[in-house]
Structure formats: C-alpha cells, structure tokens
Amino acid sequence: MVGVKLLVEYLNTAGYVHFEIDKWLSLLLIVVIFTVAYLRARRKGPVDDADPMADEASDLLKGKS
Numbered sequence: 001m002v003g004v005k006l007l008v009e010y011l012n013t014a015g016y017v018h019f020e021i022d023k024w025l026s027l028l029l030i031v032v033i034f035t036v037a038y039l040r041a042r043r044k045g046p047v048d049d050a051d052p053m054a055d056e057a058s059d060l061l062k063g064k065s
Contacts, residue, residue, distance in 0.1 A: 001029055 005026055011017045 001026070001033065 005021050008017060008019075008021055012020055
C-alpha cells in the first residue's frame with residue numbers, strides 16, 4: 001500500500017496522472033488491513049512451538065552435537 005501511494009504521488013507530481021490518493025482513504029485502508037490481520041491472528045490462536053528444527057538449531061548454537 002505504501003509503495004502504491006508513493007508511486008501515485010510521484011506520478012502526480014511528475015504530471016503523468018491527474019489524481020491523488022486522499023489521506024483519509026490511506027488511513028482507512030491501513031486501519032482495515034491492521035484490523036483484518038489482528039482478527040485473523042486472534043482466530044488462528046497461538047503459534048505451536050513444536051518445531052523439531054528449532055531444537056536442532058538451538059543445539060547447534062549451544063555447541064552440542
């Protein structure tokens with residue numbers, strides 16, 4: 001979203017496009033994105049830490065074979 005907004009702003013300043021993305025629309029879209037991400041994370045629940053590779057990596061970092 002930020003990249004698209006910056007691109008449109010640049011193209012507007014350079015004279016290639018003749019419209020702008022309003023600040024209220026940008027803020028609304030950011031709020032919607034954060035809200036959807038938060039609700040999906042709450043619905044999914046906590047992350048399961050039963051990753052066998054994590055234990056192996058931890059052992060390697062500690063110097064255990």
